[in-house]
Amino acid sequence: MSGGWRGAAGFLTVVAKPTSPDARAFVWFPVVGALLGLVLGLLWWAVGHVFGSLVVAALVIAADLVLSGMLHVDGLIDSADGLLPHLERDRRLEVMAEPGVGAFGIGVAGAVLLARFAAVASLALTRISASLLVFGALWCASRSLMILGAVGLPYARAGEGGGLATAFLPDGDASKRRVTAAGFVGLGASAVALVAWRPVAGLAAFGAELAGGAGVLLLARRRIGGFTGDVLGAVGMIAETLGLIVAAAKW
Numbered sequence: 252m253s254g255g256w257r258g259a260a261g262f263l264t265v266v267a268k269p270t271s272p273d274a275r276a277f278v279w280f281p282v283v284g285a286l287l288g289l290v291l292g293l294l295w296w297a298v299g300h301v302f303g304s305l306v307v308a309a310l311v312i313a314a315d316l317v318l319s320g321m322l323h324v325d326g327l328i329d330s331a332d333g334l335l336p337h338l339e340r341d342r343r344l345e346v347m348a349e350p351g352v353g354a355f356g357i358g359v360a361g362a363v364l365l366a367r368f369a370a371v372a373s374l375a376l377t378r379i380s381a382s383l384l385v386f387g388a389l390w391c392a393s394r395s396l397m398i399l400g401a402v403g404l405p406y407a408r409a410g411e412g413g414g415l416a417t418a419f420l421p422d423g424d425a426s427k428r429r430v431t432a433a434g435f436v437g438l439g440a441s442a443v444a445l446v447a448w449r450p451v452a453g454l455a456a457f458g459a460e461l462a463g464g465a466g467v468l469l470l471a472r473r474r475i476g477g478f479t480g481d482v483l484g485a486v487g488m489i490a491e492t493l494g495l496i497v498a499a500a501k502w
Contacts, residue, residue: 326484
């Protein structure tokens with residue numbers, strides 16, 4: 252169990268005690284994502300009765316960064332520095348492993364955080380149930396996309412000593428099937444929750460999230476031949492951001 256639920260919670264959040272995760276932790280990624288989204292949805296609703304939309308958005312974005320330990324933002328920055336410039340494949344992987352931050356990483360992270368802030372500030376959710384459904388579903392779907400990307404693409408650092416994602420890699424067909432099933436269940440639950448919120452807007456937000464996550468995975472497949480832990484973090488950030496933007500549209 253320590254490698255499953257506790258492994259996922261300890262890796263994806265700063266709330267749980269860190270443990271040594273293994274492939275079983277991947278199965279719990281959508282659940283942990285959903286719980287994190289529910290906390291943010293509750294925060295959005297609670298502070299909205301006290302502060303204006305800009306302050307609410309700032310608090311929600313900050314809370315997300317704190318609770319996740321900025322893990323996915325770090326992945327987004329490293330992925331932008333490695334995937335976007337004109338580099339050879341091996342050099343891309345080297346750049347993504349370096350601790351420094353380049354212009355691409357700074358620019359992309361700034362743009363994504365600004366977009367998330369604006370989207371959260373623009374959300375028009377009139378009931379607490381709506382805020383819980385939207386945040387819970389979007390954060391669940393992003394983690395579901397992460398694990399589906401991990402089983403659907405080759406690991407780009409295989410044979411190079413591995414990286415942060417090495418411990419999570421499924422170690423057999425049965426393990427891959429469990430992870431794949433968990434990913435699709437997470438996506439299905441997210442879609443149902445968003446449709447329950449608002450059918451048209453919910454489906455549009457869900458589609459935008461899928462497109463964003465798939466776009467990052469396809470870019471990584473083309474540029475480095477597969478995924479890394481950083482790529483999965485970028486998948487989550489881009490997917491959630493596009494989902495939030497569409498959900499905040501004037502429907």
